Amino acid sequence: MKGSTPMSPSRPLRTVVTLTLVGLLGACGGAGGAAGPAPGGDGTPVQGGTLTYLEHQPPTCLYLPAAGFYPNGGILNQITDKLTWQNPETLEIEPWIATKWEINEDATEYTFHLRDGVTFSDGTKLDADAVAANFDVYGLGDDKLKLPVAEFVNNYERSEVLDPLTLRFHFDKPSPGFLQGTSVIGAGLVSKKTISLPYEQQCQLKNIVGSGPFTLKNQIVDKEVDLVARKDYNWAPPSSKHQGRAYLDEIKIIVTPEDNVRVGALTSGQADMVRYVQAYDEQTVKDAGFTIYAEPTRGVNNGLYLRPGNSLIKDVNVRTALRLGTNAKEIVDTLFTASYPVATSVLSHLAQGYVDLSKELVYDPAKANALLDQAGWVNGADGVRVKDGKRLQLGVFVSGPQPLSKQTLELVAQQWTKLGVKLEIRPADAGTQAVDIKDAEKTAIQHGMVGRADQDVIKSHFHSKNRDVILSDDKKLDRLLEEESAEPDVSRRNAKVAEIQRYVIEQGYAIPLFEEPQVYGAAPYVRGVAFEAVARPWFYSVWKARQ
Amino acid sequence: MTGASVPGAGGVGSGGVPVPARVARRPRGRVPVGLVVAWLVVGLVLLWAVVPGLFTAYDPIAGVPAEKLRPPGAGHLFGTDAVGRDVFARVVHGSVHSLSGALVAVGVGLLLGTLLGLLAGAAGGVADAAVMRVVDVLLSVPGLLLALTVIILLGPGTVNVAIAVGIGSVAAFARLARAEVVRVRRTDYVEAAFGSGGRFGAVLWRHVLPNSLGPVVALAALQFGAAILAISTLGFLGYGAEPPTPEWGLLIAEGRNYLATSWWLTTLPGAVVVAVVLAAGRISRSIGRERG
């Protein structure tokens, strides 16, 4: 059967005919959801088919709060639902499993009303009890089961089940980020049985029972995950145009670590969609008539984060000099594409609380050199500056998850050579990295970013009790971040985030480079591609048009 | 890889059965063109390592970002890479890293292996059995696995990678050296030297060692090529030299991602490595034939 031409006059008739046919077939086959969408050539979604999706890396531990890792999120986003849905365009929090909610004035009590009739794939009910069990673990952790606390919940005290479909969360301090926290990938809801398993077992995909539109069919560890649509799924976010079961029958997620194999497989028709298309391959994908999706991650930008604890760069002027001597635009122009906007602040311009600091983030090597001269660093014999017998040589690890991290660092090293600064780039191997990266003397600089569509993202990145990328000993920074995190009023909270961004730049803690997207490539017949607010794919509404 | 097999050098079978060296078929007196080319290749690469400035004016580390990903042409013989560095300059300047890495690797294998083999072959008896069991253990673990473990133990870095690769070839050297020593020991003149009251060490040094060295040197030449390959494989697996060191293995390993768009990044350094490894193999064969 050929697809109908877009403007064909007989289209409505044909659609009706095919609809009836499919209906009949559905009835004959006894398959559920016979009232599914009609097949069609252009705009009308087609039911059925298998999507072959190539992942860059195998999933690691699938305990939900650890799901931020993109390969994990790509799976968990399909098999779990969340209390709320963050609209990726407006970033508003919308109902999903929770139909509505109330928050008290100082953001210490959240009451959620749940949708009726939602079940986990093992048949158990998704009710207030189950949600409470989930968040008690995410908020407090469980020492006996070795389950750690989740990053997206702050100041959690306890849950209170009011009736089977209503529950309230109590916080000992204001927790304004919690509502958004219920929408993030790590807040996926799992059955009571899953959440009561020890950490090691919650790490394994086969033990994760969610309520999402897909369920696990088959897994070959480190190679392939096959998901199959849940026929009785009927609780998509109300704002989703598509309701009912997913269009696709199956998703094959195949781990393909080689970049050139992923892209080659896509353009030669062996795969439908791939994650992590490198910047230099974007044109190849486009030239082959395929689509590039560069999805923003709305968080702390890809950049270099300088550690004041390192004795060579404890002087704020030296750190500032390094920033002034870094040409972010040259990096983007050389290595990346329009999908990677040059950073204009610590946060992405799509992040909440963003403030434009592009006036501060200029490239001024002359001033950088002057600052280094003033700080007492004099040019050494081999072109590297020296002070008190020490060379201005700074260590950094290549950051595995960041696109072209090695090339980026090599380019920065080239730029810094003009300042008389040596950047010592170390290959990313998990072994030494795990130990040395926590040592400011050995690792003066960290290359990284973090994505999350909430003001709290900046706290996650910089607070000494969170990711602590700069190994901070700055009490003022911690205090500012805590104030931001506990501020219930949105505009005041955004103002606080702006203040923090200015402070981080003033103190020379950050050299923002660019806004890191997640870049996907998809075949032209793959339609309805959607992403959550931080660029993890959501295959619920995806369908494959006839070719 | 740094495998245990000893192609072309007259290896020794696992059951102690000698594999006879290749019978020469070439009539005497003709110029072996292949061998001459092989020596030329090695000579050129050695010159690259010693005086890279004679061959290229470009900086291997600092590129011109605006001239990124240029295809090979008059300006850039091997084209430029993603940050605008001249690939030919990187290959030329990289030769010193790659060659010294391979040299260290062979040195470690040659020294440790020959020492072990010499000891086992000369001492005989229990010592021989003990040393050869150690060698069996080394042989039983695939070279790459051994190398990976050693790298994690020592940490990354050009020298450590070279040592790791070298340890993988200890077993091959030890077996060969032992077999040679055992063979030479049985010859009449060595028996005579012992008979006329020569001290063990002196006889070993003056008679056994020089006469056993031929095949060992042949194996060293062969392992030299194998080491370059092994180092590049480790680079591919992410355990290579520190960037931006223009080590050959790393050049090939990193260039591979640009294969679809910029073929020269991996293909041309790859061709250089293939040429050098081939040349090393050819030279190894010629040594094995003359001396073995």
Added chain:
Amino acid sequence: MTRYLLSRAGQAALVLWAAFTASYVLLQLLPGDSILIKFQNPELGLSPQQIAEIRAYYAGASPLADYAHTLLGFLTGSFGYSIDTGTPVVERLAEALPETARLASAAFLLAVVIAVVIAFAASYSSASWLRGALLSVPSLFISVPAFWLGILLIQIFSFRLRLVPVIGGSEVQQLVLPVLTLAVPISAPIAQVLARAIDQVYAQPFVPVIAAKGASRWWILWRHVARNAVLPTLTVAGLTLGELIAGSVVTETVFGRAGIGRLTEQAVNAQDTPVMLAVVVLAAAVFVLVNLLVDVLFPILDPRLKGAAA
């Protein structure tokens, strides 16, 4: 004969035990920290103190007791738990082994075929340039980095010519390119040994005699080369096993196959010592067993060695 077998088996067991102990000690010395690698994920928000607790949970009583426990575990077929995934190591090996076994055995067979073709074609070709060219093919084969070859093969045969898919496709289709990648370097030493054996046959004084009596070239090759070549080929085959395993690490990474090689690569990356230990011991065990088999076959295949062996 029985004594010979027993002593060889005893030696093999000794080598295995030594390999186990050496790798055990080596892996204990690793500076990295698998617990830290696994639990430092910032999203988990663990404090250093909590990580210390987790470490205490995984650590054994004393080094020696730990060693005895692990050794006993290996003897009873229990290899402990993977720190990275928390699953029993045996399970992970069992999942990965068939994939690698298929790949390696197919690659080995193909390597032998390639080697035989090269060696016989070289000996049969009368033009010396052709012979020289054919004989230098093995050298070329071992001079090409395996990962590079794999990627080139994928680009050309799968993406440009679209002859074989690397994603999806049947089991056979998925094997074609990886098997070729792995077979090429393995075939080289075998081809060289074979070619040498053929040379030797021609150097035998009886060859011109039977040739004069009218024996065909093929008949001579077949009748005498087969006999003479089988032993050295077996020896080399036993020795290439290590390269098969090393090659599978690279091949499986390039082609995204979930076998022992890939498992190794990931275990090394995560410093998952139980998995690394199991892989090393498994590789050593296979190597020792195959070479034991070769040693046992030697006297059977070559009666001349019977006396020597006893």
